[in-house]
Amino acid sequence: MLKDNLHVPVMLEEVIDYLKLTPGATIVDATIGTGGHSLEILKRIIPGGRLVGIDRDENSLALCRERLAEFKDSLELVHANFADLDQVVGNLGIEKIDGIVFDLGISSYQLQDAQRGFSFQQEGPLDMRLDKSSYISAYDLVNNLNENELSQMLWNFGQERWHNRIAHLLVQERRNEPITTTKQLADLVMQAIPHRYRRSYYRIHPATRTFQAVRIAVNRELEILESAVRKAVDILKSQARICVISFHSLEDRQIKHTFRALKADGLIDIITAKPLTPSYGEIEANSSSRSSKFRVAERI
Numbered sequence: 001m002l003k004d005n006l007h008v009p010v011m012l013e014e015v016i017d018y019l020k021l022t023p024g025a026t027i028v029d030a031t032i033g034t035g036g037h038s039l040e041i042l043k044r045i046i047p048g049g050r051l052v053g054i055d056r057d058e059n060s061l062a063l064c065r066e067r068l069a070e071f072k073d074s075l076e077l078v079h080a081n082f083a084d085l086d087q088v089v090g091n092l093g094i095e096k097i098d099g100i101v102f103d104l105g106i107s108s109y110q111l112q113d114a115q116r117g118f119s120f121q122q123e124g125p126l127d128m129r130l131d132k133s134s135y136i137s138a139y140d141l142v143n144n145l146n147e148n149e150l151s152q153m154l155w156n157f158g159q160e161r162w163h164n165r166i167a168h169l170l171v172q173e174r175r176n177e178p179i180t181t182t183k184q185l186a187d188l189v190m191q192a193i194p195h196r197y198r199r200s201y202y203r204i205h206p207a208t209r210t211f212q213a214v215r216i217a218v219n220r221e222l223e224i225l226e227s228a229v230r231k232a233v234d235i236l237k238s239q240a241r242i243c244v245i246s247f248h249s250l251e252d253r254q255i256k257h258t259f260r261a262l263k264a265d266g267l268i269d270i271i272t273a274k275p276l277t278p279s280y281g282e283i284e285a286n287s288s289s290r291s292s293k294f295r296v297a298e299r300i
């Protein structure tokens with residue numbers, strides 16, 4: 001097993017506490033990844049409990065199957081988009097659940113695999129598909145969207161300040177030859193940003209926002225979020241909880257608004273008036289947790 005690549009679960013203690021786990025519970029991990037949250041959930045719901053783990057990424061599911069083998073009788077792993085979680089749960093004959101967790105985005109296991117094309121720090125193909133059976137890759141978007149569409153994508157999904165300049169340069173460059181690799185894209189982003197801003201403006205690598213935007217567009221990550229949260233709340237038992245960890249403001253804002261709308265409809269109570277954030281200790285131990293926000297709601 002690729003133990004070194006295992007993703008470190010973010011806000012693990014908080015997730016475990018807020019889910020109010022008890023033996024016999026049926027829980028859905030809508031983004032099981034490499035199973036970090038699920039491992040701790042499973043320990044607390046046996047005997048008699050059941051965990052449904054969903055992921056769009058078959059590699060992560062294969063790793064999970066191996067990692068969580070000792071719990072195999074309590075575990076159902078399903079290759080699916082959490083947008084279809086009602087069907088996933090229905091197909092397993094489950095009507096209502098005792099809790100659900102969404103840990104959005106990608107895992108370090110995926111980020112570190114250069115061939116997946118998520119990382120601007122390693123040379124790899126421009127791919128970024130979470131589910132390798134989907135049709136559109138980062139290559140397709142970067143090489144086929146027109147300048148205006150590229151610019152919109154970078155602004156809408158990355159809030160990239162230099163979206164116009166980056167889109168312009170990408171369109172110019174791809175006239176000579178297609179943009180095929182992560183390094184090529186990252187280098188072009190760097191070139192597009194005015195020299196004096198390359199270091200000072202960004203605390204993060206200048207390509208971070210562009211890569212985030214392309215990944216969100218490839219996987220249509222924001223389009224499905226609200227409906228997935230609504231579907232989750234639909235299948236929660238009374239007093240069962242939904243826990244969501246997000247990693248950028250676009251996601252967090254959607255979760256906040258969806259929770260508010262569901263509260264206004266009298267379906268949930270919001271448990272975390274403001275999102276919880278990781279402790280300094282956690283950020284120090286795992287810097288990838290630094291931008292996470294955690295929101296919890298309870299079905300009425």
Ligand SMILES: C[S@@+](CC[C@H](N)C(=O)[O-])C[C@H]1O[C@@H](n2cnc3c(N)ncnc32)[C@H](O)[C@@H]1O
Binds near residue numbers: 008009054082106
């Ligand atoms: C941050 S990781 C989860 C890590 C996991 N909690 C752990 O402890 O290992 C997010 C996971 O969600 C998956 N994912 C993202 N969007 C998804 C979607 N719409 N449906 C199903 N899985 C999705 C990704 O493939 C990735 O494995």
